[in-house]
Amino acid sequence: MTLVKSLLAIPELRLRLRTGAGRLDRAVSRVYGTELPDPSRYLSPGELVLSGLLWWRGPADAEPFVAALAAADAAALAASGADTGGIPPELVEACERHGIPLLEVPPDLSFAVVTERIILELAADRDTTSEARKRLLAAAAERDPLPALLRHGVAELGAPCAVATGAGRVVAHGGPAPEAPRELAERFLRGGCRATVHGGVTLLPVGERALVPWLLVVGADRAGWPAGRQAVAEELAGLVELARARAGELRRAADRVAEPLLRLVGGGTAGEAELAGALGAAGLPAGARLRVVLARATGSPPGLAAELLTEVLADHPGRAVVGEVGTETWALVDAREWPAGWAAAAASALSTLEPALAADRVLLGIGGPSTVSGLRGASEEARHALGVAARRGDRIAVVSGDQIGAHHLLLAGAPDELRSSLRQRILGPLLAYDEAQHGDLVRTVRVFLECSGSPAAAAKALHVHVNTLRYRIARAGELLGLDLTDFINQVDVYLALCVEADTHQPRRP
Template structure:
C-alpha cells in the first residue's frame, strides 16, 4: 500500500510536509494534476492531487479548491509555489481546517518526476503482468512502447483511439479491430479508449483494465509537459487574445520566448464551445498530428481557446476532416476558425481573421463548423467583426424596400450580382428572358433609389446581401 508517508520518505522527491501531519497513513491510489479553481467535478477518493497553484491569486481562493479535495476524499495535495514565491499561508490553514495533508514540491522538481516515482511505488505492490506493465509505464514516456508491452501480456494487438476517431498509438500499424473496447480514465473533453483485438474475460480483462489505467497516467504526463510548454507561450497568446493594439516589439519578444522560428509562416486557430469549457482540448486534438510545433491555450472566456501553429504540410482537406472528427464528440456546438498563414508581422491579423471566422460560424445554424478565414473573402471577414446591430442597420438601410415588399426582386438582385452583373448569365440562371431580367433590375433600382449597374452601388448591395437577417 502506497501511503502519503511513503512519498514523503522518498529522498529524491524532497517533499516537505506543510499540513496534516496526523494524516500520513492515507492510501494513495492515483495521481491527478489540475489548475482548476474548483476541481470538484473531477477529483476522486485516494488521489494525490498535484497543482502549480495557478488558480491562487488572493486569500480565500484556497477554500473552494481544498473543500473539493476533502469532499472527494483525496489522499493529499502536493503543491508547488514556484510562481507565487512559496506556499501561501492561506492554503496551509485551509488544508489544516479541511484535514487534507499538504506537501510542498520543490520549485525545481517537475510534476512528471513525481508521477513517475508514484507509479514506481504502486508497481512495487503488484506482481506478474500488472507489475511489468507499471514498470513499463514508469520507465518510458512512449505510448507505443507501453502498448507493445500490453499486447505482449494480452496476447493480442491493442490501440488507443480518441473520441474523434484518431488512432493515437498502437502496438501495430494496422487498423484497429474493435473486438473489445475499454474506457481510458481521465477528465478530458476528448476521451480516449483502449481497443483490443481479443475477447476480454477473467485475467485478460484485468490486464486490459490495468493497461487502460496506465494509458491514462501516460496521458496525464503528456498533459503536464504540454501545460509547461503552454506557460512559455502564454504571454504571446495573451497578446493575441487582447484585440487592442499591441507594441510590435512586445509581440516579437513574446514570440521569441516560445522558441518558434522567427521566419516561419504561422497559422492561428480559434475555438468556441459555448456548451462547456473544452475549447483547449478541442484545439489540442485537432493539432495532435500536426508535424510542426504549436501552442494552444485558453481564450478570453471559459468556452474559447487560441492556438498558434507553424504552417507546415497543412492538408487541403483539413477543415472537412476536422469537422468530421469533431462531429463525433457529442452534443453542444463546436466552432473553429483559422487565420493565416502569415509571418510574425501579420500574426495579430491572422488572429483577428481566426476570431472573425468563428464569428461567421456562430451566425450559422450548424452544430460543428471549421471555417477557414482565407476562404471567406475580405467582405465576409470585415462584416464578421461588426456588431450585430450595425450589421442589421446596414442591411435594412441598403435593402429595406425589397426586404419587406418584394422578395422575388431581392432574389433576382442576388443572382444578378452573383453573376457579376451580367444580365445574360443571370437570366439563364433564373430561367427567364433577358428582357425580363432587365425589367426586374430596373424595378429594383427604382424601389431602392439607386443605379444597380453602378459598380460601387453593386458592392454596397452585395455587402448588404451577405448579412444574415
C-alpha cells in the same frame, strides 16, 4: 491462464471428457463443490463445479441442475458416478444441450485430491498475473511510457494493443494498427464509453473523467478471458491514463512559454524583444508564418475547448501551441505544412466525438497565415470566421477565413446595429415591395449581381427572357433610387444583400 483443457492435461487427475469438446477454451476461476439439486444461489461465473451426484434421484433431476450451471456461466462440471453406477446419460445430454463441458472424475480419485491439484494450478496462474502487473508498472516508469506499455500489453495479452481517441485518432499501437479506428471510436462512444467487444476487438475505457475520451483497443474478444487476463487489461488501461496525464502536463508546461504570443492574439500587448523570445521558446523560427485558431465550446466544463483544439491539432506536423486568454481559447500553429483540407478534417473529427461532447455547440474559426507582426489581424480574421460559424445552425462548425470572401469578413466585423441599418437603408424599399406584392425582385437583383451584372447570364440563371430581366432590374433600380448598372452602387447593394442573407440564417446561442 487456467482453461478447462488445461485440467484435462493434468495426468494425475485422469479426467475424461464426456461432452463439450468445442468449449474447452473456457477459463476456470475457482473450484466449487456442491451436492445441492439447485445450486444456483451459490454459483459464480467461471467456476469448475465438482459434484459426486448425491443429489441425483432420477432422470428429471439433470435438467434443473445443468440449467443452473449454464445460467451462472460455469466453466464446466466435473462429476463422479461412483454412487450412481456411472455418469447418467440424461446428465450427459443435458450438459450437451446447455453447452457445459462435462468431465468424469475416476471413481477411485478423492475430491480432496482433485480440489487441491486445481487450486495449485489456479495459484500458479495468479502468480503469473502478479508478474505481468509488475512488468507493466516497470514499463510505466520509462521515459516514454506509452510505446513500452503497449509492447508489454501485446506480450501479456497475446494480442495487438493500441490506444485511440474518441475522435478516431490512433495515438500509439503495439503490433498492427487497428483497422477502421473511427468506426471503433463511434461504437465505443455510442455504448457510453463502457468496455465492449466489436468485431472480435475489445474496447476498454482509458480513464473516466477525461473531457476527450480515450480507449484501449485489444485485438481479441474478452469473452474467453480468465479473471487474470481481464485484470491485466484493466491495469494496462489505468497505466495508459497515467501516461496520458503525464504527457498532458508536459505539453501544457511547454505551451506556457508562448503566453506572450497568446496574449497578443487575445488583444494584449507585447514588446518586439518579448515576442522574439517567445517565438524561440515556443520552438517557432523567427519570421514564422502562423495560423490562428479560436475555439468556443458553449455550455461546456472548463478546459473542454482547449482539449478539443489539442485533439484536432495532434497530428499536425508543425509546432502547435494551445492556451487560454481570459475566457477565450486560442491556438498558434506553424503554417508551413498546413493541410489544405484541415477545416473539413477537424469538423469530421469533432463530429465523431459528438456523442461524448459535454457542450451545446463547438465552433472553430481559423485566421492567417501571418507573421508575428500581423497576428492581430489574423486573430480578428479567426474571430470573424468563428462569427460566421456561429450563424450557422450546426452543433459543430469549423470555418476558415480562406473560405470566406473578403466582403463577408468585413461585414462580420461590423456591429449588428450597423449591419441592420445598412440592410434597411439600402434594401428597405425593395424588401417592402416584395412583401406587399409577393414579388421576387430581391432574388432577381442578387442573381444579376452574382452574374457580374450580365443581363444575358442572369436571365439564363433565372429561366426568364432577357427583356424580362432588364425590366425587373430597371424596376428594382426605381424602387431603390439607384442605377444598378453603376459599379459602386452594385457593391453597396451586394453588401446589403449579404447582410440580408445572414439575417435569414438560422442562429443558435
